[in-house]
Amino acid sequence: MKHYTATYWAFFKTSLLEQFQYRAAMAIWMIGRILEPIIYLTVWTTVAHARGGSVGSYSPADFAAYYIVLMLVNQFTFSWIMHIYDFRIRQGELSNFLLKPIHPIHADIAENIAYKVMTAVIIFPTAILLFFLFDPNLAFHIQTFALFLLALGIAFIMRFFIEWTLALVAFWTTRNEAINQMYFTLGLFLSGRIAPIDLLPGAIQTLADALPFRWAVAFPVELMLGRLSQEQILNGFTMQAVWLLAGFLLIQLTWRLGIKKYSAVGS
Amino acid sequence: MSNIPDITVQNLGKTYEVPQREPGLGAALKSLISRTTRDVEAVKNISFSVAPGEIVGFLGPNGAGKTTTLKMLSGLLHPTAGEISVIGHTPYARHKNFLNRITLVMGQRNQLMWDIPVADSFERNRAIYRISHGEYKKTLDELSTLLDLSDLLSKPVRNLSLGERMKCEIAAALLHRPQVLFLDEPTIGLDVTMQRRIRAFLGEYNRRHSATVLLTSHYMADVEALCKRVIIIHHGELLFDGDLSALIERFSPHKTIVVDLETERADLSSYGEVITAEGNSVTLRVPKTKTADVTGKLLANLPVIDLTVEDPPIEEVIEQVFSN
Structure with a gap:
């Protein structure tokens, strides 16, 4: 364990150093990531006003709270690994990783955390600014916040596992973009980004319950907003645990099969 | 070990x-x-x-x-x-x-x-x-x-x-x-x-x-x-x-002989295959089995200042290997 901490620390430091080289690119990416929730927030606030003050159980202030927290949750749980893995395999860069006596996922996790720490400098001030601009309905309870942090932590790891599995599909397809695009679109609807999930039609809600997207993004958000009953919270954590385990097993399986393929064909 | x-x-x-x-x-x-x-x-x-x-x-x-x-x-x-x-x-x-x-x-x-x-x-x-x-x-x-x-x-x-x-x-x-x-x-x-x-x-x-x-x-x-x-x-x-x-x-049937002579532009083609001839220095390629024979004749018949027998460059040997 101590070894892993030391290795993670080294990965973290070097990733931070590397990403610091791309400050401008990072800022531009961040603009996109911040604009998305603001656009949906503006749309829904307008709809709420037109509908006489609310949509479902959401007032404009509720939407504001929802999208500000969602922006944070999405920022802290997203990964980009599936966009770079096919390059890594095609260019043979993966070989460098395979020659090292450590599973390559560790470097990717550390890199992701380094990015999140780096971008925290942008995302937190933005959240505070939006807080003053949109006057959200958000109360702070220490217990709720503690549960939120737990849900956020699990969400990060489970989402990372699932997206890393998705990235490994590159072992078979060599061009991952079509699958990535489908994943992105599903996530837009089913993780509560385009609209809070309880505003969507029943059938879509059922689908959202069965897939991991909701539990990775919408669940921590709704939890933080105090919109969930005790039973729903328990159910949410159960689903997170199930997808965490499923993601872990999926990685083991796809990694083993993928390496088998890679070492048969070469790069 | x-x-x-x-x-x-x-x-x-x-x-x-x-x-x-x-x-x-x-x-x-x-x-x-x-x-x-x-x-x-x-x-x-x-x-x-x-x-x-x-x-x-x-x-x-x-x-x-x-x-x-x-x-x-x-x-x-x-x-x-x-x-x-x-x-x-x-x-x-x-x-x-x-x-x-x-x-x-x-x-x-x-x-x-x-x-x-x-x-x-x-x-x-x-x-x-x-x-x-x-x-x-x-x-x-x-x-x-x-x-x-x-x-x-x-x-x-x-x-x-x-x-x-x-x-x-x-x-x-x-x-x-x-x-x-x-x-x-x-x-x-x-x-x-x-x-x-x-x-x-x-x-x-x-x-x-x-x-x-x-x-x-x-x-x-x-x-x-x-x-x-x-x-x-x-x-x-x-x-x-x-x-x-x-x-x-095993793979090189030839040796290279480099001779420095007192005279310039001597024609040594009767001794072996001339690879280069510049000034008073001539490089010959001869079958390995004939090396001693040719060397002896060169020393006996010509005003030799210096003579060296070398293996051909390794590149040449390798090329020979691959061409088989």
Whole structure:
């Protein structure tokens, strides 16, 4: 364990150093990531006003709270690994990783955390600014916040596992973009980004319950907003645990099969 | 040094399945329905072993199967036939104890992080291989001295020249003091000085640490300077395994005689095939069996100032091997 901490620390430091080289690119990416929730927030606030003050159980202030927290949750749980893995395999860069006596996922996790720490400098001030601009309905309870942090932590790891599995599909397809695009679109609807999930039609809600997207993004958000009953919270954590385990097993399986393929064909 | 070889390869084979398709749109459509593949045997039934501390030159023209073999030896590729044992491990199992004791350097690939200083990439490897700080400092000092790295460590990799980068790549690959080194064209694209530098370093590293080295190179100077023994493969098959001197003996039927004469522009074509004739120096190629005879005649009949008998350049010998 101590070894892993030391290795993670080294990965973290070097990733931070590397990403610091791309400050401008990072800022531009961040603009996109911040604009998305603001656009949906503006749309829904307008709809709420037109509908006489609310949509479902959401007032404009509720939407504001929802999208500000969602922006944070999405920022802290997203990964980009599936966009770079096919390059890594095609260019043979993966070989460098395979020659090292450590599973390559560790470097990717550390890199992701380094990015999140780096971008925290942008995302937190933005959240505070939006807080003053949109006057959200958000109360702070220490217990709720503690549960939120737990849900956020699990969400990060489970989402990372699932997206890393998705990235490994590159072992078979060599061009991952079509699958990535489908994943992105599903996530837009089913993780509560385009609209809070309880505003969507029943059938879509059922689908959202069965897939991991909701539990990775919408669940921590709704939890933080105090919109969930005790039973729903328990159910949410159960689903997170199930997808965490499923993601872990999926990685083991796809990694083993993928390496088998890679070492048969070469790069 | 023990008698157990560090590397043992028995009847090693690797067959790739390569998709095959005629050019053109029609063929592309057809391939959607039925994909035809063709088996390509990159390595066929190769056997050899390498003793601890030995440096072996692994030679062959492009596409001979050298890189494929090195990739199988370092665990990146799974063989389709035969057995490999490297320091007691089956490489493709990629056991941590195996990976901790080997290294693979590919001259055309890099493992250093492009945008950060070299020292930071090294630090990453230190953590991966769990090298203690004391040990790390000692190794880094040694490598820095041997390869003259001290000015490079604080520079980002992207600001290094190809030669400087290669030196750093090699150092990064040796921080964990591997017992077995697989080097695939470590001097490719480098100028003569840098080639010599890296060559000298590899020799020194091998002497100091009794490391086992399997090296491919297209530069015969590398091979002559470092490898007493060479293994030659061609079309995936083993053509020769033995001492470099035995290779020349076996594959070169000629010797080169260089004579310096008192007279200029002498016609020596009756003694052997004239390769060059400049001023009073003439280079002749003669069949090996006639060397003594020709030398005797030259000395007896001509005003010779100096005469040397040499083996032909190793490049020529290798070319001879491949043309068979």
